[in-house]
Amino acid sequence: MRLLAFLLLLLPLPVAGEDIVAALSQSRISITANFDGSEILVFGAIKRDAPVSGDAPLDVIITVAGPEQVEVLRRKDRRLGIWVNVEARVIGHTPTFYTVAATRPLGDVLPNLTDTLWKISAEKRILPAMRGLAAREALLRIRRAEGVYATDGTAVDLIEDTLFRSSIALPANLVEGAYTTRIFLVRDGRVIDSYGTSINVQKVGIERWLYRLAYDHAFIYGLLALFIAVVFGWGASEAFRLLRR
Helix, strand or coil: CHHHHHHHHHCCCHHHCEEEEEEECCCEEEECCCCCCEEEEEEEEEEECCCCCCCCCEEEEEEEECCEEEEEEEEEEEECCEEEEEEEEEEEEEECCEEEEECCCHHHHCCHHHHHHHCCCHHHHCCCCCCCHHHHHHHHHHHHHHCCEEEECCCCEEECCCEEEEEEEECCCCCCEEEEEEEEEEECCEEEEEEEEEEEEEECHHHHHHHHHHHHCHHHHHHHHHHHHHHHHHHHHHHHHHHHC
């Protein structure tokens, strides 16, 4: 009974009468040969059926998650003077990209129990396997150093508790697939409404042709790479030979 009461406490409040109306500046991103990143504008408004009573501040949290994949982390140790892999941990359902933007720092907006229920922060989004907490922390540290995981507690602008906007930066090393965007309204530590949509990221042109060739016809791709390396190597050798004359 206590668990049921706790979950009901964290569910959206229907009496609040606050709903998200949102959109993205673009729902499709094309990765070309000269792609160096992109930026998505997330904007919207909060629709109300009636004036909201109470003094609790309203906050908006936006998350963007890339396609999920299974990650294997290996720990190295020095054995007989040589660094070798001594342990491996598998972490499943791991987003290749994850960013969180909010009107205020998450620690001021999102209680730990609400975060656990809705899986908003990266720490709650990635579930550690059995005895895999250290591996998850290592993965988070690596992804943040690579710039594909980020949290910004000042990235969402909220105007008069009605209009909101945020610019989400997408790096150049994006993985193809659907990027899930979630928007949460949080008041008094509880999620009162949520909204979800997706961004489709896809390689186009020669980039997509090479990508499909590498995955569908690896042998042909290897021969093509070898041929190009030989041609360019021979060309460079001939160029240097002519310059020495």
